[in-house]
Amino acid sequence: MTVFLGLCCAAFATHATAAVLKMTCRAKGQELTLCKQAVQQWEKKTGHTVEIVSLPQSSSESFALTQQQLSAHASDVDVYQVDTTWVSFLSTHAVPLDAHFSAQELAAHFPVILQNNTVNGTLIVAPWYADVDMLFYRKDLLEKYGESPPTSWEDLLRIAQKIQENERASGHVRLWGYIFRGKAYEGLTCHVVEWIESFGGTLWPLDTDRVIQAFAFCARLIPTTSPMGVLSYTEEEVRGVFQLGDAVFAHNWPYMWTLTQSEESPVKGKVGITVLPQGQLHGKPASVLGGWGLCVSRYSNHQEAAIDLVRWLTRSEEQHRRALQASYCPTIHALYQDPVLCAAHPFFVHVARALETVVLRPAGAFGRSYSQVSASIANVTQKVLLKAITPEAAAQKLDQDMKTLHKRVTETPATQRATGQ
Amino acid sequence: MQQHSSLSKTAWLFMTPCLLVLFVVAAWPLLRTFMLSLTNARLEDITHAQWIGSANFRDLFVDAEWWGAVTNTLLFAAFSVPCEAILGLMIALVLHKTFKGRGLLRAAVLVPWAIPTIVSARMWGWMLHDVYGIINELLVRLGAIAAPLPWTASPTLSFVTIVLVDVWKTTPFMALLLLAGLQALPQDCFEAALVDGVSRKRIFFRITMPLLRPTLIIALIFRTLDALRVFDLVYILSSGDSNTETMSIYARRHFVDYANVGYGSAAAVCLFFVVALVTVFYINMGRRNILGDA
Structure with a gap:
């Protein structure tokens, strides 16, 4: 049975262009809805299919779940939504992402977030949104x-x-x-x-x-x-x-x-x-630096598609949409000068100010x-x-x-x- | 003789699948937990675990949090099980009588037991919320309490809350088991007692209770073992602190949250021994009673 399934998968991977990906996504507030909307757009664009696995509300519980999956080297989930404090655990399980973003794209993010998401000089978590209390x-x-x-x-x-x-x-x-x-x-x-x-x-x-x-x-x-x-x-x-x-x-x-x-x-x-x-x-x-990023599992069978999905979800337009629709704070500093966003959320001035002096947890x-x-x-x-x-x-x-x-x-x-x- | 041995051979043959399944799902995981408890295995790297002897157990036995968890669990069992037994017995006695709508009531009583614990615990969590929970609202309106109570936050009160919700949830199970026991009792004793004009109170204490005792003990064993490994209810309803932590939650915390598989397994092994000890105690008690009756 397993062999048969394996053969099926192999055939699927080589002959069909459409892959079925799985990603975890939090369900706090409107997050799940936002995630589904963005993923649907990507599915339309690429022809791939994404199944969303919703994470528990508590970050500690989400970590337990993610840790279990990755420790078992499970290929079930391709893209993980991850918290700022998990980066050192992820260092051996996540795919390096530097090569897939241009220097310009990277420089657009707040340096403190990039610094947090980098281990031994390698970026392993793409910034998705920032959180500051x-x-x-x-x-x-x-x-x-x-x-x-x-x-x-x-x-x-x-x-x-x-x-x-x-x-x-x-x-x-x-x-x-x-x-x-x-x-x-x-x-x-x-x-x-x-x-x-x-x-x-x-x-x-x-x-x-x-x-x-x-x-x-x-x-x-x-x-x-x-x-x-x-x-x-x-x-x-x-x-x-x-x-x-x-x-x-x-x-x-x-x-x-x-x-x-x-x-x-x-x-x-x-x-x-x-x-x-x-x-x-x-x-x-x-304020403590919170917020979540996306990483691609080393054990994923569809790494290329997964990286594309991560790029799609973390790009400026998507961060703008999430900020406008549900006040998730962008990790790209230019967006805090965006007239539409500033008009919709006057408090973004304070968020940008808090992000400048943000502190890290001792993770x-x-x-x-x-x-x-x-x-x-x-x-x-x-x-x-x-x-x-x-x-x-x-x-x-x-x-x-x-x-x-x-x-x-x-x-x-x-x-x-x-x-x- | 020939026939006898071939019979026993056939018996073994038929039992093999069952034994194999038991070994795979019960004995092997248990054995593996024992083995892991003697290593420094971590979740991210189980294969490279080192043998460290009893170090995990030594750490465990000096950890105040572990003993706190043991105390919490024992207290939880000591408060919830008797309440459930008494209430369950009362409900079973009522349901044993014939009256109109009995079938409906028997089904209705089972509702709390039928809802998955996670769901009912969450439900209670919302109803008991200190600011927007319906229970506080009702009690304040009725004048029973002056201000809303932090049912799931205060260390002492959250323990009471957990016991109460557990009683709500598992009394039906107790009632059902005892009802089954009541219905299996020989009717002739009761008829004879009635003919002799024995009072109802005497019938209950001298006939019903002694005859029901084996069932009651089985029900108590089930419930106590369940109570000793309580997890979901406490996990959802408490504020996640050490005041209400039970042994299972302690083991899970170290095993899953801290990825410390060796240490977590050691806690699980201790939990196993506590449960085993209580079972042995109960079975002995049951046997003595049965012998005494005979």
């Missing part, structure tokens, strides 16, 4: 209370608390001041890096004083301005609460914009976006242990948010965990070499 706020409520968007976290807490108290007193009992992605997963890790960096510190190597400051800020959130429920929120729960009008500030990715502005959205026309606040004295607004430093580091960061932070541990103890625990894991990373290549030979 932004601060969403309720324009109408801030105006009502004579406040302007906060520039420091201290400001944010003050405004959040004031509006929350007054609005609750006048009947909106479910209103919360500040919501974010608090479930113990990659989404929380992003926030932690942002909180620490905005207080002027770094997570790795761990800057104890600043980390303690950032954690002290976290410990003040629940239940003053944030519900205990944030501990189970991922992207879409944050959007759900904000879109229903039950939060003053939301800390989330820009994709939320278009959906909060849709016809059926209760907060249509009442939403503002700005860069994240900073810690009071020595901070700077800092590169930890390589394949990153998911473990990230889990530890998220878990410790949840304890801080619950006040189950002091900021000082949390910083110490985190430092310990990261050092142990880092030691393991720097030690393993030697043993791996020994086993490999």
Whole structure:
């Protein structure tokens, strides 16, 4: 049976020009729809067929799935949608892409994204869209209370608390001041890096004083301005609460914009976006570089077609369409000066600004242990948010965990070499 | 004699396919997990694993998170299984009586059990959402609670939530097994007791319960084993932290998320032993009871 199928495939590959490709695609917000639309155009153009495999909402779960496929050297999926933090894992599984893009095409992207997607001088992930956490706020409520968007976290807490108290007193009992992605997963890790960096510190190597400051800020959130429920929120729960009008500030990715502005959205026309606040004295607004790219599997039987698909999906026109239709942020800097896009999404100015000062998660430093580091960061932070541990103890625990894991990373290549030979 | 041995030969012949299938789907994966648990295998490179003896187990036994997961799992089983048994028994007794619409009710009771856990857990997750969930809305409107509760986020409350949803889901299974047991009981004992004018309470404790005990023990074994390897419900309903993590989730986390196949296998092996231990305990208890009755 297998031999027969194999023969069929071989015959198909050599004699027929049309191939059947598979690609993974996320299903967060409108992503799946956008992906299907673009893929259909490509199918029409080339005559190939693409089957889309939808990925779980959580990045950590998507990674588990992708890791399993690629580790098994499975040829089932040709093109993978991949997160910024997976690059070091992908280095041995993805096809080098440099040769398939002109120098000019590459130079059009933000350098920080290219740098992130490159391992040992080889580009392996084509930038598809960028993500930077932004601060969403309720324009109408801030105006009502004579406040302007906060520039420091201290400001944010003050405004959040004031509006929350007054609005609750006048009947909106479910209103919360500040919501974010608090479930113990990659989404929380992003926030932690942002909180620490905005207080002027770094997570790795761990800057104890600043980390303690950032954690002290976290410990003040629940239940003053944030519900205990944030501990189970991922992207879409944050959007759900904000879109229903039950939060003053939301800390989330820009994709939320278009959906909060849709016809059926209760907060249509009442939403503002700005860069994240900073810690009071020595901070700077800092957003983590998120966003996803596309890579072609080394085990794919249709690499040429797959690369063409990746080129099609990541080209400027497609990024423009995705930005216009669903506010997915382009990775090409020229698009932030595009008059149509700027008119449609005035907040793109802030996104471009955030992308200039974007920070990276310590994925590169930890390589394949990153998911473990990230889990530890998220878990410790949840304890801080619950006040189950002091900021000082949390910083110490985190430092310990990261050092142990880092030691393991720097030690393993030697043993791996020994086993490999 | 000749005939006897040829008979037994035929028996083996007929059993071979079954044994082979069992070996392939049960014994071999189990054996392989045991072997992997003694190596430093990683998902990306299983073939080049090194033999590292009991190091994984030593790491496991000093990991506070593992013991947390063991405690969580045992607590989960200790709370959910008795609730399910008591409620299931009550429902089974009701369904055993003849009344109008019994067939319909018997079918309706099975609905929670028939929905795939992932689907029902997701459904409960939405209904229990702290801001836009219907349960909070209802309870607040009824005046039962002053403010919405974070059902799936607070460490203590999310444990209670998980137990409650599990009870909702698996009580029907318990009820069904016990109902089958009730229907198989010999009617003459009950008739004799009624003729003798024994009170209903006495009939229940002296006749129904002892006769039902073997069925009850089987139902408890099934449920306890299920509860000890609980995964989907907790995975969907909890906030992903170590407060509600069970043994299966711990094993999966290391095996799948961290690609640490060796260590994950060690956790799986320990889970296997915990489950085996509990089974042995139950079977012994069952045997003693049966002997005692005889």
